[in-house]
Amino acid sequence: MKAKYIFLFFLIFSLLGCRKIEIVNDRPDEKLNKLRSEYIEQLSSAKNGWIGYLFPQGGRGFTFKFEFNNKNRVVSYSATDERKSLRPMESSYRIAADQVLSLYFDTYSYLHILADPNDFVNGGFRGAGLISDFEFAILEFKKDTIKLKGNHNSSDLILVRANENQGKEYIHQAYELNKSLDKLNLFPNYFNKFNFENQDIQFAINNISNTISFYYDENGFKQFTTEYAVTNSGILLRKPFLFKGKTILELFDFKLDPIQVKGTFKINKDQIVEIINSSKPVIVDKDAPRRMYINRYNYSTYYGFYVNGKSDGLQMQRLPDYTGTFFIPRRYLDPLDALYFTFKKGAAFVGPLFNSTYDLDGKIVFKEFMPVTGFDPGEENLNILHEFNKIWFDKNGFYIYQTGTNFYDMISTVDSRVWVRFN
Structure with missing residues (x-):
């Protein structure tokens, strides 16, 4: 009798074990599709578009504006030259998953020009261009900021939601500001310096490569060089310049007068810096x-x-x-x-x-x-x-x-x- 009850117990247990139990859980592809839809919605819902700051692996810095819609189309502007800053280029885009969710600019756009292997197109390396990207892994996706990394050349791309004051003319204004930095080259002497934290710092802005360099004496020659992206009011440094516990991340509100040989710009919100044009270097780079x-x-x-x-x-x-x-x-x-x-x-x-x-x-x-x-x-x-x-x-x-x-x-x-x- 006891054996009979034991048999019935295991029979009932086995039958219960065979019942189908539905577990409510999103499948990986469902999660990806959900994220993909959310990302497309966020990109396309920005009524003023997105400002893009691109830093290719090959160096330099570039500023763009992108206007995405929900039909996989994007309109681009570029501050690389005047024509591209005024004339929009429409192309296609998509968000898809390879190993990670990525933003793909599918058809030829201003981004592709930088990556074009023809060195006559972008002035880069033959067979490699400017070592840039047009397919980007999504690293961080917030409401107002999106951080991406190039899938092929590890270029950095940051998208910032544009505000109402950054309309269609914004990129042309950025182009004009970068062009205006040529006035520094029209000062009579090559050497330009400013005083920061009671020390003279020589600097050079190369608005062809979009780089800025600081040279100073700290128990010998020191140099800090980084790429910058241009805005309609100044330049944003890719990496901050750290000096005596202070940080310089942006230079803006340039006022340059080559005829009077005078110039100023602002750093750290509203700190005005005077440019001194000199016939002598602050320090020589002997190497x-x-x-x-x-x-x-x-x-x-x-x-x-x-x-x-x-x-x-x-x-x-x-x-x-x-x-x-x-x-x-x-x-x-x-x-x-x-x-x-x-x-x-x-x-x-x-x-x-x-x-x-x-x-x-x-x-x-x-x-x-x-x-x-x-x-x-x-x-x-x-x-x-x-x-x-x-x-x-x-x-x-x-x-x-x-x-x-x-x-x-x-x-x-x-x-x-x-x-x-x-x-």
């Missing part, structure tokens, strides 16, 4: 000539030498269909270096060959080997080249300051009104 020279890179400049606040002060752009100037260390085996002025839309070049030497005092000097090589630009232009060579082969040499990964400024050691920016 910069070596770094520039051993770097395997063809340096370029379109504007050439600034002379007393005037771009192309040596008039090399008078070459027919001038396209740019290139400094190529170790162009030939000896080693011989080259400086080429390209003209006829890049089909011809002319320039000197030389040897470069740098010393422990931070000076680089060029010794002439052959004053003219390449194509004949005509007698008048040859005279211009000879005038250029007088400055390039000055035995006193040049100081060098690095303004980015492959960006350097070169300044005459005897006349700070003569300088060139290589990007």
Whole structure:
């Protein structure tokens, strides 16, 4: 009898165990679809769109505006040049999951231009462009801020919900502000400095690469360089500049007057900083000539030498269909270096060959080997080249300051009104 009851107990237990029990739990794909819908709704519901700050892995910083709708279309503006700041480009986008939920800009857009492998499209590396992205993993998604990371090149993209004062004209205003920073280059001397926490800090803003550099003396030469993104009132630093316990994250409200050689800007909310244009550096980067020279890179400049606040002060752009100037260390085996002025839309070049030497005092000097090589630009232009060579082969040499990964400024050691920016 006891065995009978035991048998019945296990029979009932087994039957109960076979009953279907429905567990209410979202499946992973359902969760992803729910998040995807929420993200699309948030992107498309921003009536003023989103301001995008992009920092490619290859350096530089760029500002965009995106207007998303709920039909997988996005309208973009870019502060990279005037046309893109005024002319919207429409393309498609989607949010989908690969390993993580990602924002994909599907069809060609202003973002794709930066990643284009054709170096003639964006001035980047051949086969890699500016090492940027147009597909981004979503790292953080808040109501007013979205942080993303490029899936292929790890570029950083930050989207900030635009306010009512950041309408369709905002990106053009940002472009104009960045362009206005050219006025710093029109000051007579290269060296600009400001006093912060009772110490002089030399600085350089490279608005071609969108980088800013600070140089100062702290038991020897110190440098801090970071990319920046431009707004319609100033520049936002990708990384904050920390100095004596203080932080500089934004420079804004620039007032620059090259004619009067006066300038100010604001930091830390409303702290006004005066710009001092000087004929002498705060401190010399004694290692910069070596770094520039051993770097395997063809340096370029379109504007050439600034002379007393005037771009192309040596008039090399008078070459027919001038396209740019290139400094190529170790162009030939000896080693011989080259400086080429390209003209006829890049089909011809002319320039000197030389040897470069740098010393422990931070000076680089060029010794002439052959004053003219390449194509004949005509007698008048040859005279211009000879005038250029007088400055390039000055035995006193040049100081060098690095303004980015492959960006350097070169300044005459005897006349700070003569300088060139290589990007």
